[in-house]
Amino acid sequence: MLFKQQAWLRQKLLVLGSLAVGSLLYLVARVGSLDRLQPICPIEGRLGGGRSQAEFPLRALQFKRGLLHEFRKGNASKEQVRLHDLVQQLPKAIIIGVRKGGTRALLEMLNLHPAVVKASQEIHFFDNDENYGKGIEWYRKKMPFSYPQQITIEKSPAYFITEEVPERIYKMNSSIKLLIIVREPTTRAISDYTQVLEGKERKNKTYYKFEKLAIDPNTCEVNTKYKAVRTSIYTKHLERWLKYFPIEQFHVVDGDRLITEPLPELQLVEKFLNLPPRISQYNLYFNATRGFYCLRFNIIFNKCLAGSKGRIHPEVDPSVITKLRKFFHPFNQKFYQITGRTLNWP
Numbered sequence: 424m425l426f427k428q429q430a431w432l433r434q435k436l437l438v439l440g441s442l443a444v445g446s447l448l449y450l451v452a453r454v455g456s457l458d459r460l461q462p463i464c465p466i467e468g469r470l471g472g473g474r475s476q477a478e479f480p481l482r483a484l485q486f487k488r489g490l491l492h493e494f495r496k497g498n499a500s501k502e503q504v505r506l507h508d509l510v511q512q513l514p515k516a517i518i519i520g521v522r523k524g525g526t527r528a529l530l531e532m533l534n535l536h537p538a539v540v541k542a543s544q545e546i547h548f549f550d551n552d553e554n555y556g557k558g559i560e561w562y563r564k565k566m567p568f569s570y571p572q573q574i575t576i577e578k579s580p581a582y583f584i585t586e587e588v589p590e591r592i593y594k595m596n597s598s599i600k601l602l603i604i605v606r607e608p609t610t611r612a613i614s615d616y617t618q619v620l621e622g623k624e625r626k627n628k629t630y631y632k633f634e635k636l637a638i639d640p641n642t643c644e645v646n647t648k649y650k651a652v653r654t655s656i657y658t659k660h661l662e663r664w665l666k667y668f669p670i671e672q673f674h675v676v677d678g679d680r681l682i683t684e685p686l687p688e689l690q691l692v693e694k695f696l697n698l699p700p701r702i703s704q705y706n707l708y709f710n711a712t713r714g715f716y717c718l719r720f721n722i723i724f725n726k727c728l729a730g731s732k733g734r735i736h737p738e739v740d741p742s743v744i745t746k747l748r749k750f751f752h753p754f755n756q757k758f759y760q761i762t763g764r765t766l767n768w769p
């Protein structure tokens with residue numbers, strides 16, 4: 424009898440224990456996503472389509488993301504898309520560059536915002552003549568499905584340095600918002616070199632050392648014909664863009680800070696895009712193994728960027744680094760002056 428009572432008691436305790444653990448897990452999940460459940464922030468009028476702001480709370484957009492995801496995986500029917508008013512919209516903002524500045528990290532991090540939907544692939548519409556020749560409808564069809572009140576963002580870093588692009592983008596939308604993410608120019612050039620080097624190594628090809636490419640052996644001066652160097656002269660490229668767009672339509676993101684302290688950088692972008700602040704520290708966690716911040720969408724889904732982001736750079740002769748930094752210095756000063764954003768580059 425006593426044995427039976429003890430077994431019954433044990434069973435009861437087990438049930439109560441499971442209930443307690445379940446409740447605790449639920450609470451953790453709720454607290455984890457608390458900032459996503461804050462009182463609803465209406466999207467600013469600028470983002471709005473025909474409907475009133477109140478009809479489209481961000482929370483609803485966040486919730487509906489699940490359907491967008493299913494659609495992208497091919498699991499949602501055309502009927503569902505129609506019923507939910509999903510559309511393919513031209514981008515309201517473009518990350519135009521700079522290559523190796525952190526363009527992928529910026530796009531993925533902005534995509535944490537419930538009112539933002541990213542185009543996953545680099546579309547290369549404006550820099551590639553063949554693509555451009557296919558027309559604007561081709562471009563629109565490359566955009567992800569979104570709700571009319573969301574904004575679509577794409578990134579193609581080649582846009583920043585390609586001659587024809589500013590005029591072409593201007594013709595599509597003269598009031599578009601343009602994001603440029605930059606890193607200290609010498610570091611960016613080495614990162615650029617590292618990417619090309621990796622490609623060559625994969626194909627078993629030999630390649631020159633960075634020093635040999637960046638410094639002209641005849642003059643011992645910086646080799647301005649080397650593309651990785653040219654791309655880092657940010658002000659030269661920006662000046663071409665300014666023939667079409669006023670400086671107010673650009674926002675400079677500090678790519679070095681996005682690595683170490685992403686949240687404040689993202690908050691500045693939210694402001695520039697007139698989005699209510701919704702990306703929080705909860706969405707970004709430092710992953711010591713990767714050595715970078717990774718993304719947390721919710722209690723279940725998180726991700727780090729691919730291994731091709733955050734490569735180990737080769738050692739570069741310090742005298743070459745010094746020479747390059749000296750070379751970039753006046754261009755950097757001009758860039759700060761034009762953009763109104765001073766970055767602490769040497």
Ligand code: A3P
Pocket residue numbers: 521522523524525526527528580614615681682715716717728731732733734735
């Ligand atoms: P490195 O590979 O030189 O470290 P892009 O996406 O424009 O090609 O830029 C790649 C750079 O993004 C990487 O350069 C890396 O330093 C930077 N980056 C910024 N935030 C990152 C993050 N959270 N995870 C991985 N890489 C990040």
